[in-house]
Amino acid sequence: MAITKLHELHTRRKSRNVGLALVLGLFVVLILGLTVVKVTTVDVSNVGSAGAHE
Amino acid sequence: MTDATIILEDDREAGFGDFFALLKPRVMSLVVFTAMVGLIVAPGTVHPFVAFFSILCIAIGGGASGALNMWYDADIDRVMKRTKGRPIPAGKVSEGEAFAIGVTLSAFSVVMLGLASNWVAAGLLAFTIFFYAVVYTMWLKRSTPQNIVIGGAAGAFPPMIGWAVVTGDITLTSCLMFALTFMWTPPHFWALALFMNSDYDKAKVPMLPVTHGTRSTRNHILVYTLILAITAGALLFTSIAGWCYLVAFVVMNALFIVGAVKIWRRDDAASKADNFKTERSFFKLSLVYLFAHFTALMFDAMLSGLLGGMGIGGPF
Numbered sequence: 001m002a003i004t005k006l007h008e009l010h011t012r013r014k015s016r017n018v019g020l021a022l023v024l025g026l027f028v029v030l031i032l033g034l035t036v037v038k039v040t041t042v043d044v045s046n047v048g049s050a051g052a053h054e
Numbered sequence: 055m056t057d058a059t060i061i062l063e064d065d066r067e068a069g070f071g072d073f074f075a076l077l078k079p080r081v082m083s084l085v086v087f088t089a090m091v092g093l094i095v096a097p098g099t100v101h102p103f104v105a106f107f108s109i110l111c112i113a114i115g116g117g118a119s120g121a122l123n124m125w126y127d128a129d130i131d132r133v134m135k136r137t138k139g140r141p142i143p144a145g146k147v148s149e150g151e152a153f154a155i156g157v158t159l160s161a162f163s164v165v166m167l168g169l170a171s172n173w174v175a176a177g178l179l180a181f182t183i184f185f186y187a188v189v190y191t192m193w194l195k196r197s198t199p200q201n202i203v204i205g206g207a208a209g210a211f212p213p214m215i216g217w218a219v220v221t222g223d224i225t226l227t228s229c230l231m232f233a234l235t236f237m238w239t240p241p242h243f244w245a246l247a248l249f250m251n252s253d254y255d256k257a258k259v260p261m262l263p264v265t266h267g268t269r270s271t272r273n274h275i276l277v278y279t280l281i282l283a284i285t286a287g288a289l290l291f292t293s294i295a296g297w298c299y300l301v302a303f304v305v306m307n308a309l310f311i312v313g314a315v316k317i318w319r320r321d322d323a324a325s326k327a328d329n330f331k332t333e334r335s336f337f338k339l340s341l342v343y344l345f346a347h348f349t350a351l352m353f354d355a356m357l358s359g360l361l362g363g364m365g366i367g368g369p370f
Contacts, residue, residue: 012069019070030107034170037103 066253070077075154076124077117083211083343091348092216092231095294095355100220102103102168108219111167115179118159119208121188125152127195130257135248144243156187167219175218182211196258199265199279204240207232213348227292234289234347237282241314242340243273247335248272248317249330268325272318277362283307286347296354310336310343 089112093105100108124131128149136306141147160183168176198204210232247254247261248271254261262271269283286303289295295303313336318343320332324346 009067012067015069015071016073021075030110033103034107037101041101 055078058239068141068146072141072144073151073155075106075141075263076147076152077114077159078120078123079117081115081120081209082117083207086113087345088235088348089212089216091114091352093219094216095231095351096217096220097293098220100171100273105219107170108167108175109216111163111170112179112215115157115163115167116181116212118156118163119186121152121156121159123191125156126187126191128152130196130259134253134255136253139368141300151203154357160187165344167215170217172222174222175215175223177216178211178218181217182208187209194262199260199262201260202243202262202269203240206236209239210235227289227294230232230285230289230292232352233285234282235344237278237285238340238344240278241282241310242337244271244278245317245333245337245340248325248333250340268322272320275296276314279310281312289351291349292353296358297353298353298357299347299351302350306343309339311340312343 086109090109093100093199107277123141128142131140132143137143142149142152160180164176164180164183167179186205186208190201190208194201207343212232213235214224214228214365217231218224221228233332247263248268249262251261251268256262262274290300290303313332316332316344317336
């Protein structure tokens with residue numbers, strides 16, 4: 001027979017799982033955002049020094 | 055497995071909020087705020103996303119040191135009324151889990167901050183975590199009544215880290231922001247210790263009222279409040295302080311010194327008679343004090359950004 005009634009323990013366990021999923025999802029979004037910013041932002045000081053070496 | 059063990063395990067099952075509580079969210083909010091102000095007032099610019107990411111890393115680093123503090127201090131947290139509801143004494147999270155979370159998040163926050171901004175800021179964050187978890191929690195807290203004085207440095211680093219995120223260096227101005235929080239910590243915590251004296255006594259934490267008595271603590275609060283006013287005044291001579299800071303400095307330090315004098319003039323009988331009313335209001339005022347100083351610095355930075363071109367500078 002299937003257990004149909006949820007105990008408070010299941011709610012707590014669910015909050016932990018949902019929370020972890022959100023944290024991991026947020027981490028992926030943050031790393032993606034940071035990568036985009038780092039790749040698209042031009043570092044003027046580095047451009048100058050790179051030009052001097054050429 | 056008996057019914058009893060099922061009930062026991064049921065009680066120990068932690069929710070997400072219990073793990074979040076390990077990071078000391080209230081302390082984290084102070085860390086986030088002061089780091090944000092350090093980042094805003096620093097000369098130069100940083101991409102808003104990098105700024106947000108860096109603040110997040112500083113918050114996680116601060117939270118990680120809080121988790122390590124709860125791991126190490128679990129035994130005294132069980133004794134003190136103020137802390138026995140924390141996740142480890144409440145039996146929600148095990149000591150091993152708290153340690154693992156603290157170490158993992160410490161390493162994670164330092165590395166991510168280094169990659170996102172620069173390694174000066176990351177180094178300062180690593181030192182902050184080390185200072186709070188090892189120097190304060192493990193070495194000072196249980197051994198000397200000066201625990202708060204030296205340990206206060208850990209909570210004072212965030213504005214320096216925020217500054218370093220933008221500039222990549224440590225300057226006199228960022229050191230003065232550090233000094234403001236550093237000098238603010240002792241009177242703030244000693245006021246708390248005056249009306250939580252029995253808690254610290256029970257846990258055998260050598261806070262000043264426990265080791266040297268309340269008379270000495272009241273003297274210390276007054277002296278440190280005066281030194282704090284001088285330290286806060288030193289910031290007026292830097293480029294980040296403007297008219298807002300001058301107003302906040304005058305008003306808040308006048309109120310704070312008056313509060314410290316009131317505490318100094320009282321004795322234990324008077325305090326017990328009104329359930330430490332003056333000490334409690336001084337403690338609340340100390341929270342406003344720090345918030346007002348850093349908010350004023352933030353407003354000055356915003357105003358100088360808006361009005362800088364019109365030649366409106368600071369008071370000195």
